[in-house]
Amino acid sequence: MAGVTNLPYREFMKPFGVGLTVSEMISDCGICYNNENTLRYLATSKEEGPVALQLFGSKIESSVKAIGIMEERAAYDILDINFGCPVNKVTKTGAGSAWLARPEEMEEYVKAIVSASHKPVTAKIRLGIDDKSINVFPVSKMLESAGVSAISVHCRTKEQGYSGKPDYEAIRGLQSELSIPLFVSGDIFDLNAIKKVEKICKPAGYMVARGGVGNPYLVTQINAYLEEGKELPNPSLEEQVAYARTYMNKMIDYYGEATGVILMRTVLPSFFHDFPHVKSIRIAMMSAYHKEELEQIFEGALDRIA
Ligand SMILES: Cc1cc2nc3c(=O)[nH]c(=O)nc-3n(C[C@H](O)[C@H](O)[C@H](O)COP(=O)(O)O)c2cc1C
Numbered sequence: 001m002a003g004v005t006n007l008p009y010r011e012f013m014k015p016f017g018v019g020l021t022v023s024e025m026i027s028d029c030g031i032c033y034n035n036e037n038t039l040r041y042l043a044t045s046k047e048e049g050p051v052a053l054q055l056f057g058s059k060i061e062s063s064v065k066a067i068g069i070m071e072e073r074a075a076y077d078i079l080d081i082n083f084g085c086p087v088n089k090v091t092k093t094g095a096g097s098a099w100l101a102r103p104e105e106m107e108e109y110v111k112a113i114v115s116a117s118h119k120p121v122t123a124k125i126r127l128g129i130d131d132k133s134i135n136v137f138p139v140s141k142m143l144e145s146a147g148v149s150a151i152s153v154h155c156r157t158k159e160q161g162y163s164g165k166p167d168y169e170a171i172r173g174l175q176s177e178l179s180i181p182l183f184v185s186g187d188i189f190d191l192n193a194i195k196k197v198e199k200i201c202k203p204a205g206y207m208v209a210r211g212g213v214g215n216p217y218l219v220t221q222i223n224a225y226l227e228e229g230k231e232l233p234n235p236s237l238e239e240q241v242a243y244a245r246t247y248m249n250k251m252i253d254y255y256g257e258a259t260g261v262i263l264m265r266t267v268l269p270s271f272f273h274d275f276p277h278v279k280s281i282r283i284a285m286m287s288a289y290h291k292e293e294l295e296q297i298f299e300g301a302l303d304r305i306a
Helices: 007-016 028-032 036-040 060-073 096-101 103-116 136-145 191-200 217-228 237-255 257-263 268-272 278-286 291-305
Strands: 021-027 051-056 078-083 121-126 150-154 182-185
Touching (some): 007 021, 007 237, 021 028, 028 036, 028 051, 028 060, 060 078, 060 103, 078 096, 096 121, 103 121, 121 136, 136 150, 237 257, 237 268, 257 291, 268 278, 278 291
Parallel strands (some): 021 051, 078 121, 121 150
16 A cells, blocks of 8 residues: 555564565656665565565556566565556556556556566456446456466456445456456455455455554454454454554654654554544644654543543
8 A cells, every 4th residue: 555555564564464465556667767765665574574566557668677676676575566556647657557448458568577577476456447347357367367376356446446335246256267366455444344255255365455554453353254263352442552652663663753753644543543532633643743742642542541
């Protein structure tokens, strides 16, 4: 997730049982132009592995060149290609989910990526451009035959963006038509979502996105449910504060206090979702600059539930 799944976030999430971490989407042009900010996204660590770096692009030449640079400069296990981003800035260049409108070109692109990459290549897609052009079945099969090693599907269309409900029915039977693993994405917010999908299709796994932000224990709950049929209770509010503190410290250790506090502003309030007066907690966090201020907000939140 762009703006969220930086290295410290991924390292923080890992002990909760994450099977594979994935970087924020990385621009192939940014890599080719040696853009300093883009190159920072290539940072990974042993602690978080296995890790996929996710690339987006719209031209074979530039993506292949970027892969060469990635293989020289970055340590990673899987190359994931983004065919799901609906954001205009990305799709207007033909990248992200815009590819779903031109599957023939997409096939040529994927074949070139697979042959350029020395790492396994996976793909992230959506159901299609809109509800009148759902093509998740043919696109998935095309990706498999082009050499992709796993597919994850965000069960919304490009047009839906992040709103409306994901349509899990649209992938009924898809895993059994593929010989590569299928991962399901879209509103994986609690065990109810898992139960719903499991009734429709049995994918190889799930991608936790927004649901895990501020609720890392969701990953532990999902694993316990899928592996042992157990339904673990939600963490206490005190545990949520402990998670927030661990995340805060990781961000500050990695980015330093000034940058870390600003970067975590959008994520940190999510840990306090179930606290009384969460709005005032959020407002206080959004204007914090120092670890000390955040510590005070944590203590204040704990006082409220004492
Ligand atoms: C802020 C934000 C940033 C995202 N960035 C990416 C990204 O860089 N690459 C990607 O494949 N998906 C990205 N996504 C999509 C998520 O991975 C996921 O597929 C989508 O949010 C649906 O899952 P959810 O409803 O459980 O959040 C992003 C989503 C959000 C909300």
